[in-house]
Amino acid sequence: MARHTAAQASASKYTKANGYRRSSKNPWGSPIVYLLSLILVLICIVPVLYIILGGFRSNSQITTDPAGLPHPWIFANYEAVIHSDIFWGELVNSLIVGILTMVGVVVLALMASFVIARYHIRYAAAMYALFSAGLMFPMTVGITPLYLLIRNLGLSNSLAGLILPQIAFGLPQAVIILVPFLQSIPNELEEAAMLDGCSRLGFFWRMVIPLSMPGVATVGILTFVGSWNGYMLPLFVLSDSSKYTLPLGVQMFSSEHSVDTAQVLAFTSLAMLPALIFFTIFQKKIVGGLTGAVKG
Amino acid sequence: MEHQAAAAARPARGHGRAARPKRTSSGKGQRAAEVFILSAPAIVIFVFFVIVPIILGAYYGFYRWKGFGQPSVTGTFVGFQNYRTALSDPAFQQAILHTFEIVIGSLVIQGPLAILFALLLNQKFKLRGLIRTLIFVPYVISEVIVGTGWSLILQKDGALNEILKHMGINGPDWIADPHTAMWTLLLIISWKYIGFAVILMLAGMQSIPEELYEAAEVDGAGFWQMQWHITLPLLMPTVRIWVFMSMIGSLQLFDLVYIIWGRYLSSTAGVSTMATYMVREGRNAGNYGYGSAVALIIFVISLVLALVYQRFVLNRDLKSDEIERKRLERLEKKRARQAKRALATEVK
Incomplete structure (x- = not known):
């Protein structure tokens, strides 16, 4: 709350000092914009830095000065995690689940969105309504019977038992994001492709998929990160610790090593690294993809 | 099967x-x-x-x-x-109350802040791209990691209270104290999810035509006047979608509470949610029938809220939906065709 009023107070100073025009002409902006941005960024990343830097400290350092910096820097925690089979096993499980979920969602959602966006039949509108209704029901409400269903299919304690439901629950968001992209492909393009002897499916394969890449990237990233971070479904489905994905692994590790805080922090920061890197590389695409979805 | x-x-x-x-x-x-x-x-x-x-x-x-x-x-x-038991269980009533506190708290805290932050990041300045990436970091990190990290920072003798002690403030027990636990949870939720709200608002702001601001500037409008009379009204469709998404998300909140407060502490600290109650009384207790009944109650509450919100707030945005328009067009064509056919048979 204090942050809020401070932002307002200094922002109004900013208005008096220089208006909108000055800031839009001067690429460097005003110092107050920088100051506020700096505060915002610090709030967002200091807790994350705390986790990463904490991994470079010893337990006694953390106990005597909880808010301090590493002094001296200790690499043993990270080394121990990197040399543990548990961490790599969980990383591989998370990667398998994340990639297969991403591929499944992107492929199925592209196909379904193509029908919704380009086939002008009533069934398409009904399908769109079905998926947008699905957006309202995240996994939580169905988790108990879903778990029983997965168990009855013999998929409990298997990675497939995570991937299939995650694809199903990822579809609504993906369809909602992809449909505006596919709708915005001009009809003339389709007609031209038809004249050149392309079938509708050929048009889908040769034109639609390449043209909808920004949307596909957004969907892919959001799905992968969602799967990477998923906690509730693995908690229900996986019981054997060799099948654990990283979120479950982090939780198990932190309850087993609750006295070894530094080790927990090292494990935690290595667990968040892949999703963070993946996201940083592709983050520009997300804003573009969301812009399309919001406008549509 | x-x-x-x-x-x-x-x-x-x-x-x-x-x-x-x-x-x-x-x-x-x-x-x-x-x-x-x-x-x-x-x-x-x-x-x-x-x-x-x-x-x-x-x-x-x-x-x-x-x-x-x-x-x-x-x-x-x-x-x-099962439904009678759940609805008359004080623990579940508490959980419903907490969930609604979270729904409203998230909207009230994150909404204005997200719009202000988006306004800030919509200014043209160097490093803007980097800052946009950095504020999205908490959103990308998993709930388990956010929970583990924050619960260490917020321990009674953790990092935050250590900093407060240096400033001469005696910090509370952020997690276990029932008076502060809900605020702590709202703080963590806001920290985790505001990046998404900011990005959404930014995307909305970038689709507002630049000419409107130029025209307003010619008329002598100040920076805040422009934001109040141009940005805010034109941002409303985005805000309405965000409110919907945030609401649905809050109603299902499970991971953060379950990780930070654990199975049992959440109700004593006053942060239990409908979903944590469902998991605790359903799966963890092995009562699958009861757990399913609680799930259905959550489903109905979410559905009713979603439908009411759609009916009264989102509807005007959704009405312009292209698919709906095309459907009506086709319907009209079909009617015209039918009328023509009817006319033709009559003539025969």
Whole structure:
């Protein structure tokens, strides 16, 4: 709350000092914009830095000065995690689940969105309504019977038992994001492709998929990160610790090593690294993809 | 098992029926086949893993059942008893109350802040791209990691209280104290999810035409005047979508609470949610019938809220939906064709 009023107070100073025009002409902006941005960024990343830097400290350092910096820097925690089979096993499980979920969602959602966006039949509108209704029901409400269903299919304690439901629950968001992209492909393009002897499916394969890449990237990233971070479904489905994905692994590790805080922090920061890197590389695409979805 | 498969196959069959009259020419038959091939996989997997569990849950909710075999064999039919028990359980009533506190708290805290932050990041300055990436970091990190990290920072003798001590403030027990726990949770939720709100608002702001601001500037409007009279009204569709998404997300909140407060502390600290109650009393206690009933209550509460919100708030945005427009157009054409045919037969 204090942050809020401070932002307002200094922002109004900013208005008096220089208006909108000055800031839009001067690429460097005003110092107050920088100051506020700096505060915002610090709030967002200091807790994350705390986790990463904490991994470079010893337990006694953390106990005597909880808010301090590493002094001296200790690499043993990270080394121990990197040399543990548990961490790599969980990383591989998370990667398998994340990639297969991403591929499944992107492929199925592209196909379904193509029908919704380009086939002008009533069934398409009904399908769109079905998926947008699905957006309202995240996994939580169905988790108990879903778990029983997965168990009855013999998929409990298997990675497939995570991937299939995650694809199903990822579809609504993906369809909602992809449909505006596919709708915005001009009809003339389709007609031209038809004249050149392309079938509708050929048009889908040769034109639609390449043209909808920004949307596909957004969907892919959001799905992968969602799967990477998923906690509730693995908690229900996986019981054997060799099948654990990283979120479950982090939780198990932190309850087993609750006295070894530094080790927990090292494990935690290595667990968040892949999703963070993946996201940083592709983050520009997300804003573009969301812009399309919001406008549509 | 059998009726699940039937339910999964239903929409595909329904589609076949709808498409059959069109199979007069081979082109239309091929079209229907394309539609089937393209959409069936998505529909089948969606119905099977999303819709079927909800229907099954409604059925399980009528039984006292431990989750093995068929409820009609190994369970006891109890009618609406599970629902009565849940709704009269003070622990569940508390959980509903907490959930609504979270829904409202998230909206009130994150909404104005997200708009202000988006305004800030919509200014043109160097490093803007980097800052946009950095504020999205908390959103990308998993709930487990956020929970683990924050619970260490917020311990009674953790990092935050250490910093406060240097400033001469005696910090509270952020997590266990029932007076502060809800605020702590709202703080963590806001920290985690505001990046998404900011990005959404930014995307909305960037679709506002620049000319409007230029015109306002010519008329002598100041920076805040422009934001108040141009940005805010034109941002409202985005805000309405964000409110909807935030609301649905808050109603389902589970991970953060379960990780930070654990199975039992959440209710004593006053942060239990509908979902943590469901998992604790359902799966963890082995009462699958009861857990399913609670899930259905959560489902109905979410559905009612979503529908009310859609009906009264989102509707004007959704009405302009292109699909709806096209549907109406086709309907009109069909009517015109029918009228023509009727006229033709009359003439005969």
